[in-house]
Amino acid sequence: MRGRRLHPVLRAVINLVVTVAIVLLIWQVIVWLAPHQIAKGPADVWQHLFVSNPNAVVFSQTAAGIRANLARWLGQTLADAGLGFGVGMAIAIILAVVFSLSRSVEAGVMPFALFLRTVPLVALVPVIDLIVGIGTPASVATIASIVVLFPALASVMFGLAQASPQTLDVVSVFGGNRFTQLVLVTAPGAVPSIFAAARVSVPGAITGALLAEWLSTGQGLGGELSIFLASSKFVDLWTAVAGITLLTLVIYNIVAIVERIVLQAMHMQQATDA
Secondary structure: OHHHHHHHHHHHHHHHHHHHHHHHHHHHHHHHHOOOOOOOOHHHHHHHHHOOOOOOOOHHHOHHHHHHHHHHHHHHHHHHHHHHHHHHHHHHHHHHHHHHHOHHHHHHHHHHHHHHHHOOHHHHHHHHHHHHOOOOHHHHHHHHHHHHHHHHHHHHHHHHOOOOHHHHHHHHHOOOOHHHHHHHHHHHHOHHHHHHHHHHHHHHHHHHHHHHHHHHHOOHHHHHHHHHHHOOOHHHHHHHHHHHHHHHHHHHHHHHHHHHHHHHHOOOOOOOOO
16 A cells, blocks of 8 residues: 555656756756847756855845745745635635535526626736735735636546436436535545645636735735835746746645545546646
């Protein structure tokens, strides 16, 4: 059993290493093509993080200080992303369940949801801030969860719709209603789609958190990115982008590991990304 459970971990580690290698290669190609003053490569970022500046006069300008600040900003962004991820996934699952139980509710709510999806999130942020307050946790949760909600809702609804009609008929014959069918057949069969929604929602949650920090709270890495760009601190900018990209890849693969272990235990196949 232990050997079987190590296989998903090793597979995810290999995927992570290959992905990081491809990202580094593309990054270096961009550096070669872009102006040197703007584009900073992996070597520049490595030196910025791990080689102390001999002219540094304060701790924040040393390599250790830069790493400490980056870790603090990443921690704040990760907390904001986690809040948006949890709220967005919870709302997506609840709406998908309600829609599967009542087609009339789906017909009434889905057009409004599709309309919201067509509106750029940047245009919605000022309205959200006016309603829930600028820079509040509710503002971060709302902005970040919107990015997660719609893709997750589509994936979960797809999973709930894949239940076998024959199995649903068996439950109905023995006196089960739609809720019983949901608990016994539909929901368990949708587990791969729920995990797929969680996996693809990781980048969306982090993107939503960065957007919320940039336009609402001014905290975390999102708030610092605008400062780096405005003050032409390109090494800090590329370092921050590299840090959040690596963090996203790591979390994505952690979710993938949990997904594979759970689905192996349930003898179910992994759902493909929508």
